[in-house]
Amino acid sequence: MRSCPKLDNGQPLLSVEGLTFCFGARSVLDAVSFSVNEGELLALVGPNGSGKTTLLKSLLGVLKPAAGEVRLHGRHLSTMSRREIATLVGYVPQDSSIHFPITALEFVLQGRFAHGRALGFESNLDVIESHRAMEMTGTLELAGRPVTQLSGGERQRVMVARALAGKPSLLLLDEPAANLDISYQVKTLDLVRSLTAGGKISAVVVTHELNLASEFATTAMMLKAGSVLAHGAPHEVFTEPALNTLFGARLLVDKNPVSGAPRITLVAPDRHVE
């Protein structure tokens, strides 16, 4: 099928080193370094304006960093064409505002753009991969519906399907839980986890849903004012001191009674904690 560069043993899928980004004089990312291995699901958390989205866009190669580098399969992102990046990285935006009533199938088939020629029509392989992606996300029955008429949850799943249709090695999700009710939040993250658990694909998820991140991610990273505050397994990262520093809010951490993952509880400022 797709020719995929062989990995050297022990080389991470994605490695980020000293990534720095500025908007004018304001520094948004300050020497951020981390790596993501195959099969890893990294949750990126932090308050608004901490640089999460900027980091995600740098990983996508859409924003060019002031300093530092991003490597995918050992190759520098800055040396790759948009098309090459698109065959390796699948991106699920927060929401697409769509003004034209294209069908969900047409939308998902767009995920195959980088695999074909700019002119021309989708090959059988493109159709098969899109079918597979829609099956995985449970969106096959939406195929003929205009995306403009889908609910928020349906559109979210179609966007995940579009990203998966390209068979990426790395999936980037920008707040996939926003605008979704809790059952879809769980379904979306569960789908991403089952994909990464197979080991063929890794994911970076930007989210504000701390409990979702704690429950589903294999690793978590806290960003505060453009710097990494904590990075590691969820139980190492989601601690009361770290969370309280990060958000400046009162949060309690105990254990999820079912999974044992850290459970974060918010506390109103005027409540007394026993």
Added chain:
Amino acid sequence: MSEGAENISLAIAAVNGRANRLTVGRLARTMAILIGVLILISLVAIAVGSEHVGLNSILSICWSLITGHPASAPTEQVSIIAGVRLPRILTAIVVGAALSVAGAAYQGLLKNPLADPYILGVSTGAAVGAIVATVFAESILVGRPIAAFVGAILTMAAVYGLGYKERGSSSDRLILSGIIINTFLSSVVIFLLTASSGSQLRSIFSWLIGDLSGTPELLPLVVAIVVIGIAVVFLNARSLNLLMIGDQDAQALGVEVWRVRIIMFAAASLITGAVVAKSGVIGFVGLVVPHAVRMVCGSDNRIVIPASGLVGASFLLLADLVARTILSPREIHIGVITALIGAPVFVYLLRRSA
């Protein structure tokens, strides 16, 4: 192996059964039908006019034009068909196709179903360019489409600069800035009209409201530009599909967004400039036609672009037929007919998108 092949065909059948996907076959069938319709309307348009010419004579004259053999028809009929009606029909076809393709391209590029060369002011900008070229260098024929192209590009840049917003929907702003710039440029045209001499007056006036008659000198050049421009737009149709969703999505999916956008804006403005230099400002064609095409064929630009070209050609041909027959022997200006159809459609689209 055979089981794998069976699974593959099952998957494809499952997808095709659920949604009407655009395939080469569907595109070819649609094109064949639309080309047939265009040929039929063209024949009617050749036959209808103040001088009656029989179908046999028409076919004979057309055949003689292609093969070079002398036609078996009276010489005055040959001169009417070859000298008057055919150039006019070819003009209507080229102008209708160009404005519709430009409209479809602008709509996709601006992510706005209300965009069209006329509403955005691009046509009027092209007219200003063409008029300036006529007033200051009347003898240089090639100068007109070039100046019209420059006018179109500058207007597009101004509308885009005024109306573009980094985030959120910029639809209303774009249309508003188009209207403002259109009004401004119309005043410039009227000023030039007032300041110019009597011999130029009529041609400048016809640029303002559109005119498919007139000298055929520019026609070969305009046809060449439009054919190339439409080809460029069509070759980028798949990228346009992604741009239509959003710049960020398109970039993430592998489109070189700025390269494609500059090429497309240039091509759409070039063909708009060329047809405006030939026939003036004809409104609403670029709005109505792509919209009608999308309602029937879906929103995939690989079919919307070529189908808009063919439907636009038929539409303008038909509108011109109405314009020159309904009050015969007097002629209604073509822009009047297209505006009478186009303005209500614009209102309908505006209400629906609100």
